Amino acid sequence: MTETFEVGQKVRIHGDVEAEVTYGPFRSTYGTYTGYVVRIGEMERLAREGDLTAIPEAPKFSVGDKVAVHGRPEGTLVAGPYTGHFDDVAFWVVEHSNGGHTTPSEGVLSKVVERVTDEDVYEYGGVIYDLAAKYRDQDGDVWRFERQSNGKIRGTYFSRDVSQYDDELSFVVAEYGPLTKI
Incomplete structure (x- = not known):
């Protein structure tokens, strides 16, 4: 069964890496497959339709909202x-x-959403991350995150200070998530 994906839709590649569709669908040059361009963190790559599965969207609302x-x-x-x-x-x-x-x-x-302005929190993918807390990834590594001077949220699982060369939160979530606050 083939599934058509839409731009902006959240998908998994090969069942484990989360991505977002940014372009497609399109036929390959020789018509051998249908492809999409997907974004993983800050990079984009080509993905074949057969390698993608949809991530069900969370309900837009819930009782009490x-x-x-x-x-x-x-x-x-x-x-x-x-x-x-x-x-x-x-x-x-x-x-x-x-x-x-x-x-x-x-x-x-x-x-009705109250805007998050606290410098110690960051919202990504509908999840609010406490930058003063530590997070455990799916492999058991413990991460710390900081807001850099350029506004980007970067983290490390080493005992050293977080630097501008460490991974961005979006990449860590895509590659090692879900992250669990500890």
Whole structure:
């Protein structure tokens, strides 16, 4: 079974390396395979369609999330998602501050997110990393991360200080993740 991937979609190459599709699909020069360009950390490479598998996306919302509903005041998700009877559109039950409820479709909802500004944390791939903490990778190595003067987050699993030549957090997550805070 062939699977078509879209630009921006998260995928695994050979089942273990996480990547993001940046271009494709396209046929190879002699039409022998369908290919994509994928990004792993900061580098891009060619990948054959048969080497890729989709990474299921986490649900956009969950019960308890604070949301804004287009044209309506903010509220809290109290139930859902449900699928409409006459269409396959997902909808949620939103409780508003006045105690009233609405059932908007998922497409008109957006999360109310407080911006992370603390220098000791960094958000990557939907995960917030505490830069004061240590993290264990899938091989058992313990990593420390620091924000560099250029704003990049780099880390090392050696006992020395983190330098500009160490691996970026995005690369470490792609190659050695998932990372577990210890």
